[in-house]
Amino acid sequence: MVRTNSKLSLSKGLKALTLALTLGVANNAVAGLNIFACEPEYAALAKELAPDAKIYSATTALQDPHQVQARPSLIAKMRQADLAICAGADLEVGWLPMLQMKSANAKVRSTDQGLFFAAEQIETLDQLASVDRSMGDVHAKGNPHLHFDPVRMLDVAKALTAKMIVLDPDAKSEYEAALASFSKRWQAAIPNWQAKAKPLQGSKVIAYHSSFRYLFNWLGIEQVADLEPKPGIPPSSSHLASLLNRAKQGDVLAIVIASYQSERGADWLAERSKLPVLVLPMSVGGNDQSVDLFSLYDSAIDLLLSAKQ
């Protein structure tokens, strides 16, 4: 960590600063951590927990995080980062190691230092004892799209705060205050979301990939079929035909895809099965409504409810 002397003198006035922060007063005096987020949901979480940090998201909610180019701009951003926050569970295995290698930034090389994997903080769903490529592009470490589970996200937030305090101990009370504020608002929101999503309980959907595994798990929605024949393999016509037979049973609520997924297969199926296609925001920025983690959850639930009417 590189800290300036002005920061040290500022820490004397930390109490006043914390007060200012909790009062929501904009404060740009502290040069915070430089944070590289692999996905926008973690950029959004970092924004909640480290309001003064300089945060960059490597991907948008319109980009498939499995297939990201280790492009020059990302190397340049990672070169300057104090902390890299990623989903983990091998989601970024095709590009993160290359960025680490090329950016030559020792700070974000290992989880002992400034590298943080959300999936390592919680128990992932669908862990596999053994993995074979004939199963598709699956990961033994379980499903990495965990940001749609509010309880797991709170655990991630706590662990992330602890990590930021280790990296930037001078601003400890600021991070603690930010976590307290986030936790309070998040815990208040959870029962509201659950109440709102009550009608969705027991619904059946056909979805693309296991992108919303945690959301469905949390809200009691069952994904009865996958548009992908195998994880990572795009919908084929024979597979879609079998899905049409499944849809004809009449118990499916909707076809759900994420903001970065192609609508082609879903539209084909929707046309023949008369089911609605719901494009849920995969992350913050996935639609106009999703501007932060709170509105992301609201938007996803609202869209699912829209199929109920």
Next chain:
Amino acid sequence: MTVSTMRLTGVAAACALISTQALANDPTLTNPAISAVLDGYYQSADRPMTERVEGFGLGHTELALSANIDDMFYGKLTAIVEIHDGETELGLEEAFIQTLAMPGGFSIRAGRFLSDIGYLNNQHVHTDSFSDRPAAYRAFLGSHYFDDGVRLSYVAPTDLYWTMGVEAFKGDSMRAEDEHGERDFENLGVYTAFTKFGGDIGDNSSWQAGLSYLRNENGRMTAAEEHDHAEPEEHTDHGHDHSHSAQYTGENTYVADFVYKWAPSGNYKYQHLTVSGEYFRVTDFKPFEEHHEDEEHEEHGHGEGGKDYQEGWYLSSVYQFSPHWSAGLRYGEVDTQMMHGDHFDPQKLKETEVSLAWHHSHFSTVRLQYTNQKGTNFDGIEDDNVITLQYVMTLGAHGAHQF
């Protein structure tokens, strides 16, 4: 390196390693990442300066093993298995260590590795969109230049990507042809310096551009002796040279490269476009004409054979129009000079290539490629059409790709 029993043990050991790895829960952290590339093809005719031959064959079959050694070093070993004239050869393409925790954006790589000059050179050939490297690469770098040496790289802490580096190599594969085996070559033959810049243009596009220089102490040819005039040229054997050596060398090589990638919203899953191009200029290859120093107005290295440089370039465009299909178009030229006794004859090779690839998944590719090669005084090539049907498949650990 060419012991078949060793090969069998090696493969058996690799199989054992792979099965253990499949059982491991956390291959990215605690165990080496092990991957293999299988490459097989059918090609309708020979192409110059390549290892692929007419008919059925195996291409770049490789077995790679990599891991963080500790918190300071990363290591990678890539073995390549090639069949040549019925012999199975095991070669090492990469065996290097790289620092992970040097301060200030510096890193050092040592051992055997791919030089970071140009755009394509440091990429593994199995990630290419065409069955062979462009003619310029095959002529001047022996398809892809890897060697024993050391590299120092630096990445600047700027939002615009900016890296630069220097390398020093043994340079054996870049030596000028030595017909009589009498030449004293420098042991430290090759030095390079390179810089690359890159960034994004909005959410949809990314780019990178680079400039490289390669100094080859052993690149200048030696003068042919008087009695050699009528000797048949060894160059006719180019198409089957298996030594990974550069066919055309010079003391100084300059490379300019660029790559531009586009994907809708920057989402590479469904569609994306890659446009890339490189230009090579290899200079100072003509032997010093010591015998003629007294002759009027004749400069060193500029005999009557014309220009003292060779050049090559290519422009490639590859479009993935669905997750399963991609198509590529590439055009490239090389202008080289071939020594005939005391003078040089210009040669030219033009290649137009179209490829269509089917990707069942991220890990399997089947490619059909059509190549038209037009030559002028180039290994007897006039106007050849070549069809290549090839598969490239990777198994084991999911390697991270370079931009």
